[in-house]
Structure formats: C-alpha cells, structure tokens
Amino acid sequence: MKNIVGISLFFLLLIGPWFFLIKEAEGGFVFYSSLILTLFLTIIGFVIFLENRNPIQTITWLVVFGAFPFIGCIFYFLFGHNFRKERIFRKKYFLGKQSFVKISGEAEYNERIKEMGESSQQLITLANRLGNSPVSFTTETRILRNGQETFFNIIEQLKRARHHIHLEYYIVRDDGIGCALKDVLMEKASEGVEIRFLYDAVGSWKLARSYIDDLKRAGVEMVAFGPLQLPFLNNTFNFRNHRKIIVIDGCVGFVGGLNIGDEYLGLDSKFGYWRDTHLIVKGEAVRTLQLIFLQDWYYSTNRSFLTDEYLMTDVSPPSDHGGVQLIAGGPDSEWTVIKSIFFKMITAAEKSVWIASPYFVPDDDILQALKVAALSGLDVRLLVPKNPDKKIVYHASRTYFPEMLASGVRIFQYKEGFMHSKIIIVDDQLASIGTTNMDMRSFHLNFEVNAFLYRTESTQQLVNDFVNDLKVSQEVEMDEFSNRSFRLKVLESTCRLLSPLL
Structure with missing residues (x-):
C-alpha cells in the first residue's frame, strides 16, 4: 500500500512540473494538472478505503479530498497515512510480548487480589492480558500535583543515581528547567552514571541542537524516537511517543502528565498556573517502567539491555500500599x-x-x-x-x-x-x-x-x-x-x- 502512494507521489513530483510546463505552452495547463491531481487523489482514496478504518474517518477523509484537494493532500501526508501500522511496529510488538515474560511469572495472583473485589479482579486480569503487566502489592507511590513538586523530586532523585538513569519524554525544551535537568545529567555522567535519553522527534522538534550536543559530549546517549523525514516518505510520522518516563537505578520511577519545560512550572504567561499530576513510584512496579523504556530504546537503536542488571529490583514483603499496575499502550499493541x-x-x-x-x-x-x-x-x-x-x-x-x-x-x-x-x-x-x-x-x-x-x-x-x-x-x-x-x-x-x- 505504501509503495502505491510512494511511487505515485514520486512520479507526480518528478515529471509533474515538466508536464505542466509543456501543457501550459499548449494552453491545457488547467485541464492536465487537474487530471493528474484527480488521479492522485483517487489512488489515495482507494488506499484509505482498503485500510478498513473507522467508517467515519474514511468518509471524513474522502469529503476533505473532494472539498479541499490540495489542502487535503498535505493534511493526509502529515497526519493520515497509517500504512498498516501492525507491519511497521511488528518488531516492537513481539519484543514487548517477549520482554514482559521476564516479570510476568514473578508476581502471582494471590489472596491480595481476591481481597480487591470482583470488579477490581476483572480489571487487573484485563490489564494483565492486554498489557502483559502484573499487578504489584509491594510498590509505594506518591502523587505530585504540580510542576514544583514534580521537578523538585525528579532533580533530588537524579542526584542520588549511582548506576543508570533512563529518560523518555515527548517534549523537552531548552529553557530554565530544561537546562537545570541538563546540568544534573551532565554532572551524573561525569561521575560514570549511564544515562540514556529518548525524546520524541516531533514533540521536541524545537529542541536546540546545542542542547543535544552538550549532553552527547558529556557522555549522555541522546536518541530521537521517530526521526523526522519528509512526511510522505516517513511511515511513523503520525505515531508519536507521548510517554513521560524516568527510571533511576531500576528502583525509582516517575510517570505522569508533565513534560520538560518552563510552562509546566507555570512560568508561561499565556497559560499561567499549570495544574498537572505526576507520580513517583518506588519498588517492584518500577521494573515495568524499565521494560517499557528498554523496549522503546531497542526499537529506536537496535541495542538491547534486557538483562538482570537493569531488571532486578528489591522487592519488599506485601504491604498496605495497595495494588499498582503500569500499563503501556500504543499502535504496536494488538489491542487498544x-x-x-x-x-x-x-x-x-x-x-x-x-x-x-x-x-x-x-x-x-x-x-x-x-x-x-x-x-x-x-x-x-x-x-x-x-x-x-x-x-x-x-x-x-x-x-x-x-x-x-x-x-x-x-x-x-x-x-x-x-x-x-x-x-x-x-x-x-x-x-x-x-x-x-x-x-x-x-x-x-x-x-x-x-x-x-x-x-x-x-x-x-x-x-x-x-x-x-x-x-x-x-x-x-x-x-x-x-x-x-x-x-x-x-x-x-x-x-x-x-x-x-x-
């Protein structure tokens, strides 16, 4: 399917301008340019039809193409072409299935789950089957309700890192908090701490090259998820990594709604106070965050770190913390x-x-x-x-x-x-x-x-x-x-x- 559209677009871009010039001299520019555009839109429409999308999406795309052909083309290549996402992310999907086996057998469905009630039991079972992630009763969590609390705790925990730091973010900005984070990471790298930083290429497209280069020179591995190419030649442009994850030494983790930027501290006058929620996680469930990061890292780099060195976590006896289950979702999953x-x-x-x-x-x-x-x-x-x-x-x-x-x-x-x-x-x-x-x-x-x-x-x-x-x-x-x-x-x-x- 991708080849059909790719070849068609290549043909249009390669010979289209010359064809237009020739026909313009003969007075037929409008007719022939309209003919080529119509043929091209027909091909795209046929591709969308064969993708078996939600009928509403299919009809909406066809209406847009009919009403606004030029704008519709641009919009489609930016946001619309899915091109069999299950094939694009097949490697990532099977890696995830295999990776979670490493921890799925270690957390048994014991009496604690039965105490949760029937609805909770069903939800835990569903989440485990869909997300391949067990529930943990030996994990401590704490709510961080704004940027000040979140970044204060992140910086404090990063300073305590001894072996490795893993970061995965949708948006990273080269501003006040971004530079504060960079300084801590560079300092920890100089101490010999392994640091891997995965950032989304679209979400962080404004991130200064100097920011990335400074961290790389300090020894931090910086990798872009879904590197940008020309939209119509990049299958993954529409599938973005919206995750916000930090894992420190495999025993402390962060997850939630805050990216890295001053606006999340309420310092952007356009938004004012930024009400957000983040979570600090300590204990067994951090392994799941670690696995999510490591499989995203492998997908982006073809380098695997799925070893006990990164997946061992001190597990305390069952406590009164309640149940915690970390679940990843995305276009690489078999289910929504x-x-x-x-x-x-x-x-x-x-x-x-x-x-x-x-x-x-x-x-x-x-x-x-x-x-x-x-x-x-x-x-x-x-x-x-x-x-x-x-x-x-x-x-x-x-x-x-x-x-x-x-x-x-x-x-x-x-x-x-x-x-x-x-x-x-x-x-x-x-x-x-x-x-x-x-x-x-x-x-x-x-x-x-x-x-x-x-x-x-x-x-x-x-x-x-x-x-x-x-x-x-x-x-x-x-x-x-x-x-x-x-x-x-x-x-x-x-x-x-x-x-x-x-």
Whole structure:
C-alpha cells in the first residue's frame, strides 16, 4: 500500500512540473494538472478505503479530498497515512510480548487480589492480558500535583543515581528547567552514571541542537524516537511517543502528565498556573517502567539491555500500599490497550466515575459508556480546561457537552490556569494516572503509559485533589451552554468534523 502512494507521489513530483510546463505552452495547463491531481487523489482514496478504518474517518477523509484537494493532500501526508501500522511496529510488538515474560511469572495472583473485589479482579486480569503487566502489592507511590513538586523530586532523585538513569519524554525544551535537568545529567555522567535519553522527534522538534550536543559530549546517549523525514516518505510520522518516563537505578520511577519545560512550572504567561499530576513510584512496579523504556530504546537503536542488571529490583514483603499496575499502550499493541481498560473501568463502576482530561474527544465506545453510566444514576463528572492550549481540540470537545449533559454527566471547566491532568477515578477506590488523554489520538496513535492504582493512598489523594479542583472550576449549565452563538456552534462542529483526521 505504501509503495502505491510512494511511487505515485514520486512520479507526480518528478515529471509533474515538466508536464505542466509543456501543457501550459499548449494552453491545457488547467485541464492536465487537474487530471493528474484527480488521479492522485483517487489512488489515495482507494488506499484509505482498503485500510478498513473507522467508517467515519474514511468518509471524513474522502469529503476533505473532494472539498479541499490540495489542502487535503498535505493534511493526509502529515497526519493520515497509517500504512498498516501492525507491519511497521511488528518488531516492537513481539519484543514487548517477549520482554514482559521476564516479570510476568514473578508476581502471582494471590489472596491480595481476591481481597480487591470482583470488579477490581476483572480489571487487573484485563490489564494483565492486554498489557502483559502484573499487578504489584509491594510498590509505594506518591502523587505530585504540580510542576514544583514534580521537578523538585525528579532533580533530588537524579542526584542520588549511582548506576543508570533512563529518560523518555515527548517534549523537552531548552529553557530554565530544561537546562537545570541538563546540568544534573551532565554532572551524573561525569561521575560514570549511564544515562540514556529518548525524546520524541516531533514533540521536541524545537529542541536546540546545542542542547543535544552538550549532553552527547558529556557522555549522555541522546536518541530521537521517530526521526523526522519528509512526511510522505516517513511511515511513523503520525505515531508519536507521548510517554513521560524516568527510571533511576531500576528502583525509582516517575510517570505522569508533565513534560520538560518552563510552562509546566507555570512560568508561561499565556497559560499561567499549570495544574498537572505526576507520580513517583518506588519498588517492584518500577521494573515495568524499565521494560517499557528498554523496549522503546531497542526499537529506536537496535541495542538491547534486557538483562538482570537493569531488571532486578528489591522487592519488599506485601504491604498496605495497595495494588499498582503500569500499563503501556500504543499502535504496536494488538489491542487498544488503555482505551479498553478505561472502558472497563467506566462500565464496571458502581457509584462514581470522575475524569480529568485536557483534551476530550472520545470515540463512540467511551462516549456511550459515560452516558450509560450517568443515565444509570452514577455520579459521572468531567473536568476540562476553561482556557485552551489547542483550540481545534478545545472546540471539538465542546460539541460533546450537550448529549453528555442531557444524560446526566456533570461537566466542570477549570479556571485557575490550565488543567493538564489525565485522571480517572472510579468509586473512590480505583484510579488511573498517566500520559493518556481522553481522545482518539491517545487511544489509537500515540505511545502512552498509565499507572492503575487499586485502593492505594495515592488513590485517595487523587480523590481529594479532584474535589479541590472542582472548587476552582465552573460547572457547565445546559441552558447557558445552549445559548452560545451560532458562529461558535459552526466553528465547534467544523473542529469535530476534523477531529477523526488528527
């Protein structure tokens, strides 16, 4: 499939300009250029048809090509060409399946799981089968509720590293906190600590070359995930590594919503206070974070470090920390892993479902699950930003408000700066925190990682934080929301129409 489009585009770029010039001299430029464009769009449309995408996505692409052919072409090569992603990531998929065998047999499903209740047992089993990751009852977690707490703890833990530091981020910036991190990494590298840093090539496209070179000269291995090429020649352009992971000496880990940049400290005047949530992890479950990083590293470099040196973790006796399960999802997975777990959490809820997400563009499954939960009398609440950072996604998300409000979902808009937390809390007992947004890009295209918490102290802290966030939020009322201008409704509907393409 890729070859068909690639050859067609190459042919168009190679002989198209000469063909146009010849025909222009004969007075037939418009006719022949339109003919070539039509043939090319027909080929792309046929490829999309054979990919068996969601029918809504297929129809949306065809409509865009028909209405805006030139813009549609550019948009497709930037965001649309999936070209059999299972073949692209086949190596990564099988590596993940094999890697998690290293720890899957070490965590037995003992009496602690039975104490969790039937719903939790089912969720743990589902997460283990989809994500190949066991639950741990010997892992300590702590919630970090803003940039100050998060980066303070990260810097402190990095300074204590003795053997290795592994970092994996979507966005890395060459600013205040970025330079502070760089200084610590360079210092640790000079002490002989092994440091591997994986950053996403698209998310970090603004990162200065000097930043990367300084770290490399200091001995830090810097690798870009999905290096940028011309979009139409790069199959992986649309599949981004959205994970935020740090592993220190295999025993301390970080995961959550914060990238590396000053805006996450609330230092960007455009956003003001940045409300986000991160998690520090200590103990057995850090091995899962380590495995996720190591398989991403192998995929990007063809170098493997899947040895006991990196996978051994001091495991304490079972404690009262509750259950912790780290799950990776992405286009290399056989299933839509994290979305499926979210769906199970919502449909298994008995009392409440609370969700915080900066970007809310759900697919039909999640949307229906939320509406049915609310119609069943459950306390369903959605917390989103009032002030957007991505306007297309922001306007698209608002088109879902009327049907959700009608079903009984309570929607709150966070007013105190920008809300970037990615949280789900069910029945005050189960929770998810990580990098996954409640949108189709996170569900189907991005590489993500989430921590699922079962009756932990961190779960209760998330409950308390959610309640406090509602105090500085404005609830959306149906009557008031329905009175927004016609122009705004048209804008929102247009953004929603484009959302399946992103």
